[in-house]
Amino acid sequence: MNVLITGAAGFIGSQIAYRLWKEGHEVLLLDNFSYGREDNLVFPDVDFRSRILRIDIRDRKAINEVCSQHAIECIYHIAGIAPLPDCQSAPAEAVEVNVTGTVTILEAARTYGIPKIVFASTTALYENDVMFPSHEARFELPTLIYPNTKYAAERFCQSYADTYGMSISALRFANVYGPHIDCLRKQPPFVAYMIRELWYDRIPTFYSNGTQSRDYIYIDDLIDLALKVAENKAPGFEAVNVSAHQSYSVNELYGIVCEVMGKNIVPVFENPEKYWAKYPALYEGAYPITQKILDHEVNKKTLCDNTYAREKYGWEPQVDIRSGLARVVAYVDTLLSTQ
Numbered sequence: 001m002n003v004l005i006t007g008a009a010g011f012i013g014s015q016i017a018y019r020l021w022k023e024g025h026e027v028l029l030l031d032n033f034s035y036g037r038e039d040n041l042v043f044p045d046v047d048f049r050s051r052i053l054r055i056d057i058r059d060r061k062a063i064n065e066v067c068s069q070h071a072i073e074c075i076y077h078i079a080g081i082a083p084l085p086d087c088q089s090a091p092a093e094a095v096e097v098n099v100t101g102t103v104t105i106l107e108a109a110r111t112y113g114i115p116k117i118v119f120a121s122t123t124a125l126y127e128n129d130v131m132f133p134s135h136e137a138r139f140e141l142p143t144l145i146y147p148n149t150k151y152a153a154e155r156f157c158q159s160y161a162d163t164y165g166m167s168i169s170a171l172r173f174a175n176v177y178g179p180h181i182d183c184l185r186k187q188p189p190f191v192a193y194m195i196r197e198l199w200y201d202r203i204p205t206f207y208s209n210g211t212q213s214r215d216y217i218y219i220d221d222l223i224d225l226a227l228k229v230a231e232n233k234a235p236g237f238e239a240v241n242v243s244a245h246q247s248y249s250v251n252e253l254y255g256i257v258c259e260v261m262g263k264n265i266v267p268v269f270e271n272p273e274k275y276w277a278k279y280p281a282l283y284e285g286a287y288p289i290t291q292k293i294l295d296h297e298v299n300k301k302t303l304c305d306n307t308y309a310r311e312k313y314g315w316e317p318q319v320d321i322r323s324g325l326a327r328v329v330a331y332v333d334t335l336l337s338t339q
């Protein structure tokens, strides 16, 4: 199968590309490297660096060219601006990439008859839920820019599926972790951050009280499901939670990681406001971001039901949190040892 993967230099896109390549698929990789990294493209048995297309998903002409020149059977549309504070501080760009960029992909897929689109959505959509676990079909609408961009993009996915009879699945990823998680960026995801800090024997700072719990999904489990979903070419739209259906608090995850790494470092807990202060744009202008929203974001719980994925696709997450974190520790160790 010819498969196009957008966001292929990122954490999730590169891992999907590698797995598809290993399974014998013809992979076409695309990224603008705004967040992606070349070393995500180097694997023990293949190096994708020379073949990745450096294209922005907002570039309609280039996207149309790619889609018209290859007999693509599936697009994994993974590219997007993922860090929540980045989307909040540059909202127009977040909308251009996450929403308009998605529509550009959908329109090219429509024009050139691409039979399947798998879109990277997020369980951050459920940020205002108060009943758990969160279900695909029943949730409170989100507030912040990032989940709203993904919500809007999903609406366009549904629009294309309903209007043109295309087959589109939006995978709502929980917090994804695994080897190649970006631990080098300025504000890494929580799992990457704590492992990096412990690796350097530094004291990690958590901008919370450590009790809020979130659910996670290990990258290989996510890919298992993403591959199964791509086989479903039935016309229509579906949203699928990709979650292990188990929540862990910051303190619990930190405890596991300390044990795995053999560290005994007490973290510092800071006021969440200090974290957001790193994004001064949010405090500029006549209407600065409110404390209530920041508190809600930091303290929110996430727990997503994965019954739909299990029943429809016969999928079951395989990797428990301890083994998954141990694999991230091994990856970070190798990466930082060679920096």
Ligand SMILES: NC(=O)c1ccc[n+]([C@@H]2O[C@H](COP(=O)([O-])OP(=O)(O)OC[C@H]3O[C@@H](n4cnc5c(N)ncnc54)[C@H](O)[C@@H]3O)[C@@H](O)[C@H]2O)c1
Pocket (backbone or CB within 6 Å): 006, 007, 008, 009, 010, 011, 012, 013, 030, 031, 032, 033, 034, 035, 036, 037, 055, 056, 057, 058, 078, 079, 080, 081, 082, 097, 101, 120, 121, 122, 123, 172, 173, 174, 175, 176, 177, 182, 189
């Ligand atoms: N990592 C998670 O926990 C998580 C959870 C839920 C949803 N998601 C979604 O999954 C997707 C991948 O996440 P990730 O963790 O791999 O993030 P990532 O930042 O590592 O990867 C995203 C990739 O998209 C590329 N990109 C961004 N804008 C682009 C543009 N305009 N044109 C072309 N490429 C562009 C970046 O360069 C990057 O390589 C994102 O859409 C994100 O919103 C991630």
